[in-house]
Amino acid sequence: MNAFQLGVRRVLVRIACAGLAAVLVAGAAYGAGTAGPLVVGIVAPFTGADAQLGPAYFAACLPATRIINNSGGILGRQVTCKQFDTRGEPADAVPAARQMVASTPTLFMVIGCTSDEASSVMPILEQSHVPTFCQTGQSEFNQSNFKYFHRLVPADEYDAYAMVGIAVFLKHYKRIALVFGNDIGSQTFVAPAIRSIKKVGAEMVINQAIDLKQSSYRTEVAKLLAAKPDVILTEALGPADATYLSEVKQLNNGMIPVIGSSATIDPVWFKAVSAAIGVDDLVKYFIANDTPSTFSGTGYDEFKTNLLASAAEFANAPKYTKRASTIHLYDGIIMTALAATAAKSTDRTAVNPWIFKIGNGSPSARVVATYEQGLAALKVGSAMRYDGAGGPTHFDKWNNSNNGFVVVRYNANGDEETVGSLTNAQITQLSAP
Numbered sequence: 001m002n003a004f005q006l007g008v009r010r011v012l013v014r015i016a017c018a019g020l021a022a023v024l025v026a027g028a029a030y031g032a033g034t035a036g037p038l039v040v041g042i043v044a045p046f047t048g049a050d051a052q053l054g055p056a057y058f059a060a061c062l063p064a065t066r067i068i069n070n071s072g073g074i075l076g077r078q079v080t081c082k083q084f085d086t087r088g089e090p091a092d093a094v095p096a097a098r099q100m101v102a103s104t105p106t107l108f109m110v111i112g113c114t115s116d117e118a119s120s121v122m123p124i125l126e127q128s129h130v131p132t133f134c135q136t137g138q139s140e141f142n143q144s145n146f147k148y149f150h151r152l153v154p155a156d157e158y159d160a161y162a163m164v165g166i167a168v169f170l171k172h173y174k175r176i177a178l179v180f181g182n183d184i185g186s187q188t189f190v191a192p193a194i195r196s197i198k199k200v201g202a203e204m205v206i207n208q209a210i211d212l213k214q215s216s217y218r219t220e221v222a223k224l225l226a227a228k229p230d231v232i233l234t235e236a237l238g239p240a241d242a243t244y245l246s247e248v249k250q251l252n253n254g255m256i257p258v259i260g261s262s263a264t265i266d267p268v269w270f271k272a273v274s275a276a277i278g279v280d281d282l283v284k285y286f287i288a289n290d291t292p293s294t295f296s297g298t299g300y301d302e303f304k305t306n307l308l309a310s311a312a313e314f315a316n317a318p319k320y321t322k323r324a325s326t327i328h329l330y331d332g333i334i335m336t337a338l339a340a341t342a343a344k345s346t347d348r349t350a351v352n353p354w355i356f357k358i359g360n361g362s363p364s365a366r367v368v369a370t371y372e373q374g375l376a377a378l379k380v381g382s383a384m385r386y387d388g389a390g391g392p393t394h395f396d397k398w399n400n401s402n403n404g405f406v407v408v409r410y411n412a413n414g415d416e417e418t419v420g421s422l423t424n425a426q427i428t429q430l431s432a433p
Helices: 003-029 053-070 090-103 118-127 156-170 190-199 218-227 240-252 267-277 279-285 298-312 324-343 348-360 371-379 424-431
Strands: 038-044 079-085 107-112 132-134 175-181 203-210 231-235 258-260 286-290 366-368 384-388 405-410 416-422
Touching: 038 053, 038 090, 053 079, 053 107, 053 298, 053 324, 053 371, 079 090, 090 107, 090 118, 107 324, 107 348, 118 132, 132 324, 156 190, 156 231, 156 258, 156 286, 156 405, 156 416, 156 424, 175 190, 175 218, 190 203, 190 424, 203 218, 218 240, 231 240, 240 267, 267 279, 279 286, 279 405, 286 416, 298 324, 298 384, 324 348, 324 371, 324 384, 348 384, 366 371, 371 384
Parallel strands: 038 079, 038 107, 107 132, 175 203, 175 231, 231 258, 258 286, 366 384
Antiparallel strands: 286 405, 405 416
């Protein structure tokens, strides 16, 4: 074969590969294939500074697929979970999302997409018509045009308002320090926190964006202590919060009160920080905000039972029984599975409108708490409203659902305990222009 022929062959191979990729993308764009298990893609960081987030979402998928499969699947098809690591970086998230869509002809839906990568991957998922439940708190999704985007958690700005509300209304702190990671997700808290601190007449004494990859923060901690804060508001995932707070305790000869975001209510975060400052100090000095959940009822009991039973596939699964994000993403999968049954199709364009209908229901709809109850309602032609493990859904026209905030702490075992709540009036006072 001469050089010209070799060059032509290479061009033809590139064209063929491009054509195959286009076919795969086109095939994945609407239906979830015609045969084989349906795939729930988990698009999230499994490595990198925010690596603790991915396992929490994987823990949502396992009990959901277990329940669905034990009830006959979705229209007779089994469901499986598959991880796609974004590393918490937009540059890595884009090829991960594209590879997922192109290489997964039976892709059914996606969960995950944190604030680190949601802005980057959501256009890809929207173009490919993939129903997606995201854990992003970015305000750009408060009123977005994405039809396939769904969110069961508050925007980060409201999370930030809640943290300030705990500090000012419940604890009466006046001098507030902001210590957030320099990653995209953590930095979305800062601007709304600053606005609300000013609005209620408190003082932000220092604002630190800490590098999550540093091995020590003694310089930053010294500046913090010099500012004399009453409380630290924080979200710095990976080992960062553990290291930072350990050095606060060392240099201050004792802890300073800490208020965390909902992402700090996580078994990985608890393990790292309790090892760094001691369980007793973590229990005594730390509280956080979280989305409400009673951790009880038929829907929650089924979630918990099947999460515990998933330990053979994921040893740490039992640690997520009270992780709000895990529970809400689990509900998202169950809702989407019921939506497919209601649509009598796994075509994602047919499934997507039914998610809203099943989540919000109607005044006369039958309330269901489990997948099996939902199937029974559909079998007799009854309208339904899904009120699952995480409680009721209230989608607005942008597919956002927000049930407010509770104030939580850890007990010595690392379990979440509710110790208070914030009213809508308090949040409005913090968020109003």
